[in-house]
Structures are given as C-alpha cells and as structure tokens.
Amino acid sequence: MNEQxxxxxxxxxxTKAHAYYGTMRNNYYTLQDQEWHGINTFCCGGFxxxxxxxxxxxxxxILLIGPFVLFVVATWHEIHIGLTIGAAIMYAVAQYGLLRxxxxxxxxxxxxxxxxxxxxxxxxxxxDGTPLIFCETCKIFRPRRAKxxxxxxxxxxxxxxxxxxxxxxxxxxxxxxxxxFLFSITILSVYLLAINIYLLVRTYIETxxxxxxxxxxxxxxxxAGYTFLVxxxxxxxxxxxxxxxxxxxxxNEQMKETWVSRxxxxxxxxxxxxxxxxxxxxxxxxLRNRTSYHQDDGFESSDNSGPQTKMYQAVDxxx
Numbered sequence: 107m108n109e110q111x112x113x114x115x116x117x118x119x120x121t122k123a124h125a126y127y128g129t130m131r132n133n134y135y136t137l138q139d140q141e142w143h144g145i146n147t148f149c150c151g152g153f154x155x156x157x158x159x160x161x162x163x164x165x166x167x168i169l170l171i172g173p174f175v176l177f178v179v180a181t182w183h184e185i186h187i188g189l190t191i192g193a194a195i196m197y198a199v200a201q202y203g204l205l206r207x208x209x210x211x212x213x214x215x216x217x218x219x220x221x222x223x224x225x226x227x228x229x230x231x232x233x234d235g236t237p238l239i240f241c242e243t244c245k246i247f248r249p250r251r252a253k254x255x256x257x258x259x260x261x262x263x264x265x266x267x268x269x270x271x272x273x274x275x276x277x278x279x280x281x282x283x284x285x286x287f288l289f290s291i292t293i294l295s296v297y298l299l300a301i302n303i304y305l306l307v308r309t310y311i312e313t314x315x316x317x318x319x320x321x322x323x324x325x326x327x328x329x330a331g332y333t334f335l336v337x338x339x340x341x342x343x344x345x346x347x348x349x350x351x352x353x354x355x356x357x358n359e360q361m362k363e364t365w366v367s368r369x370x371x372x373x374x375x376x377x378x379x380x381x382x383x384x385x386x387x388x389x390x391x392x393l394r395n396r397t398s399y400h401q402d403d404g405f406e407s408s409d410n411s412g413p414q415t416k417m418y419q420a421v422d423x424x425x
Contacts, residue, residue, distance in 0.1 A: 145157075155393070156208070157272070174197045180329075203285075213252075213278035215244065218245035257275075258274065269284065295336045295337040298330075299333040354373045
C-alpha cells in the first residue's frame, strides 16, 4: 500500500477549512480592520476610550475632586489624621472606579464592514429559546443581552444602560467598576457628612451660638449640604443596582420587563449572581490597536494602520 503525502493544495484547503470552522466556533469573532463608526473618542493610542459624553464625564470628575479637596483644606488641621487618611482612601477608590468605568471599552462589538451578510451563528437561539437579534446598523447578530446604544452608536455586550455622568455605556467590561464607583461614593458621602456634622455640633457646643457656628463653619455647612444631596441621589441608585445584581438582571432588561412573564435563565441565586458579576475577570475587549487577521488565503498578516478591531467575520463564501 503506497503511503500518500499531503500536497500543497490539500494543505491550503485544510488551512482554509480550519480557519472557517474555527471562526464558527468563536461566534464569528476574528481580527479585522475597521473604519470606526461609533461616537467615541480614542486617546493615548486607544488605551483610553471615551464615550459620547466626555464633557459630562469631566464635570463628574470635577464634582468629585473639588468638594473633597475643599474638605481636606478646611478640616485637616481640626480632625485626627486617621480620619483624613480614611477619607483619602475612600476618595481614591471612588476616583479609580469612575476613571476605569468612563475611560475603558465597555464591551463594544465592532461593526461588520466586510460588505457581506453574516451567516446565522450556530448558537442562533438565546438560552431562553428566543432567536438572536440582527442589528441593522452594525450588520451583526448581537450576542445575548447585547443592545445597540443610540447615544454611542455601538452594540455593547451585556448592555446595562448609557450613563451620561460617566459619559459612556455601562456594559460587560466596565459594569463592576461603575458599581465600585457607585458604592464607594455613597460611603464617602456618608463619611464626609458625619465629619462635618460633628464639626458643626462641636462648634455650637463651644460657642453656644447658632449665628457664630454658621459664620465660622460656612465651608462645613456647604460640604454637609452637598454630600447630603449626593447621598440621596447615589444611595437610591446603589440600592437599585444591588437588587439587579442579586437577581442577575440589567437595567435594560428590568426597564423592558424582560423576565416578568418568564423565568430568568441567568439567575443562579443571589450569591452566585453577585460573584459572577462582581468577582469575574474583566472580559477581553474586541477592540485592538494592533492586530493580526486572517487573509483570504488562510494565513495571518499583521497591520498597524488605522483603528483595528476584533469583530464579527461575515462568512458566506463557504469554500
């Protein structure tokens, strides 16, 4: 029996078949060049990705930094150093959560710019039996729980909502940082409110005069009033998102009442839900500043020109 060796042509066909079925297994995500169509601002070579509201993101940072700096300047010499350090730690955590949530890719799914209609994925039904939705704008089959944001003009994985104060969408990649910001700013506002109320009460006890207390503690009065208003606004939102986390819902699903009339297949119990949402590693981004992609001959090539992405591959020429 003669032993047959693979020819160059058969090796090429095998490579193409491997690339095609590998693409099918990976839900059509492959590395491709793309002209950017979404409303985003890229900075530092794509390391920073801002949403459609960078101005309000700047305002939010000012509203966070300004009162805290004013508090430190006005009170550091009157309170124990440990209280100031505690406030600084809570502020740093809140600032970190805000910057991470507002300056990273929230889970953008790049558009299909190949000019070809994508084949329906193998897993073309959601876990609850409903078919995957085709986005007419992005020309892709949206993954489960994804939605096209009309403000940023992108499809976003596990879309929760578009937050104008953070300036971008809240999705699969930045949701836990948004929650970190939300809860840390709630705790910080209570902390600063308590310290300023303490200083006001102490001044009143020392002077026994309300007018002197107000005249001597104008900054404390202003910070106490500001932090009280922040607490009322943010604590309510934090409580709402805590309920969403425990039930493993998104804001979009809750507003649309997606799981009112049917069982939520993502709900695994509040402990597993919280762990899955808050403790998991940040999903890999589909956007790349420097990528490689499959050419028509089945081999990989690299390119550094223009915005590059990891996107749905349209596979309709099954060769």
